[in-house]
Amino acid sequence: MSLLYSLARLLDRISPAPIAYAHCDIPCGIYDPHHAQLAAHTVVRMVDLINQLEKPGPNATVEQRQEYTNKLTRYIATKEQHSEIAKSELRILWADYFKPDHLKTFPELHDTMWKALKTASKARQEINLQAAEELLKATNDVASMFWKTKGFETITTKAPYPTERQTVYPKYK
Amino acid sequence: MFPLVRFRVEDESMRPTLEPGDYVLVNRWAYRFQSPKRGDLVVVRDPETMERFLVKRVSDAAGPTQVQLAGDNLTASRDSRAFGPVSIDRIVGKVWMRLKR
Numbered sequence: 001m002s003l004l005y006s007l008a009r010l011l012d013r014i015s016p017a018p019i020a021y022a023h024c025d026i027p028c029g030i031y032d033p034h035h036a037q038l039a040a041h042t043v044v045r046m047v048d049l050i051n052q053l054e055k056p057g058p059n060a061t062v063e064q065r066q067e068y069t070n071k072l073t074r075y076i077a078t079k080e081q082h083s084e085i086a087k088s089e090l091r092i093l094w095a096d097y098f099k100p101d102h103l104k105t106f107p108e109l110h111d112t113m114w115k116a117l118k119t120a121s122k123a124r125q126e127i128n129l130q131a132a133e134e135l136l137k138a139t140n141d142v143a144s145m146f147w148k149t150k151g152f153e154t155i156t157t158k159a160p161y162p163t164e165r166q167t168v169y170p171k172y173k
Numbered sequence: 174m175f176p177l178v179r180f181r182v183e184d185e186s187m188r189p190t191l192e193p194g195d196y197v198l199v200n201r202w203a204y205r206f207q208s209p210k211r212g213d214l215v216v217v218r219d220p221e222t223m224e225r226f227l228v229k230r231v232s233d234a235a236g237p238t239q240v241q242l243a244g245d246n247l248t249a250s251r252d253s254r255a256f257g258p259v260s261i262d263r264i265v266g267k268v269w270m271r272l273k274r
Contacts, residue, residue, distance in 0.1 A: 002272060002273065005272040005273065008179055008181075008196040011179070012181070017179045019181050019183050019225075019226065020197060021184050021225060022185060022188075022193075022244060099247065
């Protein structure tokens with residue numbers, strides 16, 4: 001610590017120095033693609049559950065129909081909600097985290113993000129397993145770019161959830 | 174008005190040049206007789222929040238009345254890429270000396 005630095009510290013006690021921000025944004029700097037991946041898993045899971053749901057036949061009782069409608073509605077509502085969470089999280093990464101400099105390393109960034117958001121809308125609108133899986137893959141692609149910008153290697157492995165789909169995780173040192 | 178004024182640095186957009194906690198001594202008279210040049214470290218009033226100061230580097234002396242600013246740590250900086258060119262009259266002064274912690 002230099003003498004001048006100590007002097008500046010001492011002066012702060014008499015009259016604090018104004019702050020010059022080497023500013024980023026708010027700046028929290030806290031970003032993680034995991035939220036988007038998790039939401040995509042939920043969307044996949046809801047489509048799986050909807051497809052597994054036994055449809056009431058022509059002779060089903062009122063109670064059976066009610067139960068079917070109740071479950072289907074809840075799955076759809078959750079699918080709606082989590083496709084929107086996936087979109088919101090992807091937008092935050094796209095708009096706030098990634099910077100023009102990252103495009104030099106990942107020229108496909110904009111295209112990946114744009115398609116991911118379109119796919120999320122499709123997964124929200126339809127009961128479409130392919131769209132849900134594409135959304136998950138897109139969030140994985142974003143995650144592997146994200147972790148590379150942070151200097152981490154990634155591994156792709158089966159998620160420990162009922163969806164059991166391939167998921168990108170950072171290899172923490 | 175005494176020309177030198179000190180500021181304490183916060184946040185990380187000027188790393189590795191300036192670390193949070195460093196001080197800068199700013200010469201408020203630096204641009205009385207000359208214009209800011211590319212590469213100068215300057216303290217400016219935040220174009221988006223008047224009462225806040227920013228420390229950035231002049232990345233381009235865009236015109237006689239305005240400059241482009243950038244952080245040295247480009248992946249973590251809000252600068253002219255976000256708020257555009259900055260008018261010269263918002264510049265407080267030029268960093269004359271860095272006091273590293």
